[in-house]
Amino acid sequence: MAIETYISREKIDQRLEEIAAQINQDYAGQELYVVCVLRGSFIFCADLVRKIKVPVEIDFVAASSYGDAKESSGAVRIDLDVKKDITGRNVLLVEDIVDTGLTITYLNEIFEARHPKSLKLASLLYKPARLKHDVKIDYLAFEIEDNFVIGYGLDYAQKYRELPYIGIYSDD
Ligand code: IMP
Secondary structure, eight states, X not given: XXXXXXXXXXXXXXXXXXXXHHHHHHTTTSOEEEEEEETTTXXXXXXXXXXXXXXXXXXXXXXXXXXXXXXXXXXXXXXXXXXXXXXTSEEEEEEEEESSSHHHHHHHHHHHTTOOSEEEEEEEEEOGGGOOSOOOOSEEEEEOXXXXXXXXXXXXXXXXXXXXXXXXXXXX
């Protein structure tokens, strides 16, 4: 197996500054309920919220559609839900990657039904080549090619999440 650096930590940091600036502008004078979609977005979310200047509350949701393989099973299950009622709040879902779009479409439906004041999506990565569901990403860090990526929170069979950069994983 081999890991090739795809997006460096410096590039990630720079891009997160830009996204945070946009978020700070869009939510000026308001409060944000940040929902970190576990597990893949824990590092992205931690770095992003430290650049956000409006008051935030942070909560977590876990959904699984992948198991230990590289392909989605096609079904989404909520393993952990947020702790508070999000009715009337500005909710920002923070995802690691929009691949087929299945997970986020499902989460969007569930959260929309709870009547938030607003519901937006921030995603670290987006792989348009594999998209199967219509997903609107309000704050996107990087659009990427159809590669299986790891690091900066993303895993392959629960490994490599700790890498400080985003890498491309290959079996050779
Ligand atoms: P989707 O439901 O197909 O959009 O997939 C979403 C989930 O699949 C992400 O939250 C990731 O956990 C996982 N995933 C998709 N592509 C990759 C990848 O390239 N590397 C690691 N995880 C991935």
